[in-house]
Amino acid sequence: MPARPKSPAPLLEAEKAPADWQPLQPKTLVDLAIEAIIAGAAAGLVLPGDRIVEADLARKLGVSRVPVREALRLLESQGIVVNEPYKGIRLRPVTNQRVDDLIDARVALEASAMARAVSAGRNTGSHLAPLRATVRQMEAMAARGDPYGVATADTEFHRTLCRLGGNSVTLDLWETLARQFTIIFGLATFGKPMLDVVQEHRDLLAVFEGGDVALIGRTLDEHITVMNQAVDYEAIVAARRAARDKQ
Known part of the structure; x- marks a missing residue:
């Protein structure tokens, strides 16, 4: 008598089927x-x-x-x-002061979200899969020299971090600023190499997985505050406008 097939392994939490079908939302x-x-x-x-x-x-x-x-x-x-x-x-x-103000808000929201994620154990295993996929997407866009593609992946990476925090209010507040972040991320690619942007996210992901909340806070501050303050957004806009006006 042939052996009975083994029961399939239980699904990981992230792989479980939804409780019901979710309707697609067409774009208008x-x-x-x-x-x-x-x-x-x-x-x-x-x-x-x-x-x-x-x-x-x-x-x-x-x-x-x-x-x-x-x-x-x-x-x-x-x-x-x-x-x-x-x-x-x-x-x-976009002024440098405006960017600094947005950075202050980002650091507060994302540091809180990442600390909550670590506390809840959402910084390991399958929880990191979306972040890893986004970094790969960012790298592909950087290789193509696509500033909007890099900016979109950058935005999604930080959105996912906020989502992992599990606080819907934090995520909602972050989302109100998300499109402004995307524009700033895109402008930043004109001020530093895109592959440097990718590496910053790899480093942040590695520290997040390590789970040291103090180190996460310092790395996040380095990534968001220090790196962005090294970019002169007003000069980038002025240079882009001057180049366009010559055409």
């Missing part, structure tokens, strides 16, 4: 317009302080003005664009 034209604007800003196609003309942008994106108008309205509520009387809509200027 508004969503796509928002992504296009953020991508253009991170890649330097539109620079901080540049005017964004609704009709021109709609023509470039191949859509009507309605989704572009709604996208700009939503981005204004998130501080990505500003609407000034008699000046129209502009991509929010």
Whole structure:
């Protein structure tokens, strides 16, 4: 009599099937317009302080003005664009002081999230798989010389860290600033080699896995505060604008 097949190994927690089917969320034209604007800003196609003309942008994106108008309205509520009387809509200027303020908020939110993740044991094993995958994606984008791809992967890496913290309020607060982070991450790639950005994330991941909360805090501060303060964002924007104006 043939031997009975062995029972399959139990699924890891991260591999268990969902309790019910989750409906797919199709992207609307508004969503796509928002992504296009953020991508253009991170890649330097539109620079901080540049005017964004609704009709021109709609023509470039191949859509009507309605989704572009709604996208700009939503981005204004998130501080990505500003609407000034008699000046129209502009991509929010990026100053070194503004970046410093955002950095302070990031460090506070992410340090708290990482400490909570370590306390809950979510800094080892399968919990790290999304972070490792994101670093690989970041490396692939860096090899292609794609600033928006690097910026998007950078944003997802830090979003995942906040998610692992398990505090929905921390994650919600972080998400309100996420698109501003993506633009800044993209601009930063013009100020330092993209592969250096990748290595910083590898180092942070290794320290996070080690679980030393004090060392995690110091490494995070080095990654976010010190590294970003070494980048002159105002000079990057000015240089990109000067190069564009010569074309």
